[in-house]
Amino acid sequence: MCTTCGCGHGDTRIEGVAADRSGDVHRHADGTVHAHAHEGEHGHSHTHAGELDHSPDDGASRHGQGGGLWYRRHLHGGSGSEPAAGAMGDLGAAHAAGMSPTRVVTIERDILAKNDEQARINRQMFADRGLFVLNLVSSPGSGKTSLLVRTIAALEGRVPVAVIEGDQQTARDADRIRATGAPAIQINTGKGCHLDAETVGRAFASLPPVQGGLLFIENVGNLVCPAAFDLGEAHKVVILSVTEGEDKPLKYPDMFHAADLLLINKIDLEPHVEFDADAAIDYARRVRPGLPVICLSATTGEGLAAWIEWLLQGAAAARAARDGDIEALRRRISELESEVARHANAPTA
Amino acid sequence: MHEMAIAESMLEIVEATARGNAAVRVSAIWLELGALSHVESHALTFCFDAVARGSLAEGARLEIVTLPGEAWCMPCGERVGLQRRGDPCPRCGSHQLEVVRGDEMRVKEIAIA
Numbered sequence: 001m002c003t004t005c006g007c008g009h010g011d012t013r014i015e016g017v018a019a020d021r022s023g024d025v026h027r028h029a030d031g032t033v034h035a036h037a038h039e040g041e042h043g044h045s046h047t048h049a050g051e052l053d054h055s056p057d058d059g060a061s062r063h064g065q066g067g068g069l070w071y072r073r074h075l076h077g078g079s080g081s082e083p084a085a086g087a088m089g090d091l092g093a094a095h096a097a098g099m100s101p102t103r104v105v106t107i108e109r110d111i112l113a114k115n116d117e118q119a120r121i122n123r124q125m126f127a128d129r130g131l132f133v134l135n136l137v138s139s140p141g142s143g144k145t146s147l148l149v150r151t152i153a154a155l156e157g158r159v160p161v162a163v164i165e166g167d168q169q170t171a172r173d174a175d176r177i178r179a180t181g182a183p184a185i186q187i188n189t190g191k192g193c194h195l196d197a198e199t200v201g202r203a204f205a206s207l208p209p210v211q212g213g214l215l216f217i218e219n220v221g222n223l224v225c226p227a228a229f230d231l232g233e234a235h236k237v238v239i240l241s242v243t244e245g246e247d248k249p250l251k252y253p254d255m256f257h258a259a260d261l262l263l264i265n266k267i268d269l270e271p272h273v274e275f276d277a278d279a280a281i282d283y284a285r286r287v288r289p290g291l292p293v294i295c296l297s298a299t300t301g302e303g304l305a306a307w308i309e310w311l312l313q314g315a316a317a318a319r320a321a322r323d324g325d326i327e328a329l330r331r332r333i334s335e336l337e338s339e340v341a342r343h344a345n346a347p348t349a
Numbered sequence: 350m351h352e353m354a355i356a357e358s359m360l361e362i363v364e365a366t367a368r369g370n371a372a373v374r375v376s377a378i379w380l381e382l383g384a385l386s387h388v389e390s391h392a393l394t395f396c397f398d399a400v401a402r403g404s405l406a407e408g409a410r411l412e413i414v415t416l417p418g419e420a421w422c423m424p425c426g427e428r429v430g431l432q433r434r435g436d437p438c439p440r441c442g443s444h445q446l447e448v449v450r451g452d453e454m455r456v457k458e459i460a461i462a
Contacts, residue, residue, distance in 0.1 A: 103460070107458055111380075111454040111456060112358060224351070225351035228355070229354075257434050257448070286444040289447070
């Protein structure tokens with residue numbers, strides 16, 4: 001838990017039930033005692049004191065983290081990505097008698113690799129169900145939930161729709177969605193400032209099954225943190241309302257860069273506010289050249305038709321991709337069946 | 350403050366590798382962070398210190414290597430340096446840029462004992 005902003009996970013709840021994170025960080029005082037099982041055997045009774053030359057591969061002790069182990073105590077030249085000169089002290093101290101030798105292990109692993117792997121699994125799961133999945137991101141108060149409510153009504157049941165709602169607290173948004181008749185599930189991130197792929201995967205598993213339609217993931221209202229986390233969506237859709245500053249794309253470029261569609265919402269209020277839509281679009285395209293834009297109002301319905309059309313096209317494409325896969329699978333099964341039949345009917349010698 | 354979640358992911362990778370190598374302590378961690386990545390290095394250092402308490406990596410020194418941002422400038426037809434998203438091409442001033450490098454967030458290596 002961050003002592004500054006209290007951000008971090010551990011308080012995540014899905015529909016009010018604590019989300020189990022059994023894979024979470026384990027903490028050990030010294031690494032020699034831990035109760036949980038690891039892949040691969042390794043003992044912890046040895047200290048390695050003075051054992052500078054044992055083979056890197058002596059451990060079935062490695063966890064398949066990638067990257068070999070080697071002793072670099074003489075190798076740090078201090079250039080490029082090499083450790084800074086300050087590292088020499090520690091590493092040099094490895095030679096002191098009676099101390100554990102310090103050694104350097106190469107990892108070369110993306111910090112978000114685990115989230116990205118779960119996002120890949122989610123994406124496959126969504127593809128198998130022919131779902132067009134959108135991750136809606138914006139500041140708090142841009143009108144995401146009102147837009148969703150209006151969108152579901154405008155879709156008039158032409159495609160199945162489900163919603164995963166993310167907020168720090170309360171089930172208010174999911175309740176608003178459920179009032180439209182669409183299934184919705186609420187994730188409360190507690191102190192968390194964004195959704196991650198694992199939480200979304202578990203929330204999706206708790207939704208009633210939905211096929212060949214739209215899944216909206218309404219992220220926590222935050223124009224910074226959700227940018228880094230792939231949830232397995234087809235697209236991030238960023239929403240900016242005219243009651244905000246038009247320079248937000250320049251102030252929060254990571255999110256606008258990560259998005260594939262910009263919705264400018266509340267355009268019915270444009271005459272009453274100093275919002276320059278052209279400038280907003282120009283700024284957004286500075287960080288994400290060619291970013292498509294739809295201006296609309298969730299209140300009056302102005303501009304909604306273009307958004308609905310975009311959604312229906314995406315949903316149709318996702319469905320066609322799944323059906324294509326199923327059709328290809330059917331053809332393959334039928335080929336295999338005729339092969340089996342041929343063998344079965346072949347005269348035995 | 351998503352740096353907290355990123356620090357937790359980092360600790361998970363570091364601890365798994367350290368334990369896999371029968372380490373009792375992690376003294377230093379080398380990270381590569383792209384100039385255009387989603388983290389602020391001071392915030393990450395702060396968060397890591399907090400999450401690493403009581404772990405093998407408590408007190409470990411973070412050595413952050415910042416990798417430069419690079420983009421493909423369409424009008425220039427070549428790679429140019431990019432310090433921040435939204436900046437123009439330093440050669441021609443265009444914003445028709447496709448970021449090609451600089452959003453890395455990687456644990457490179459750790460020093461263990």
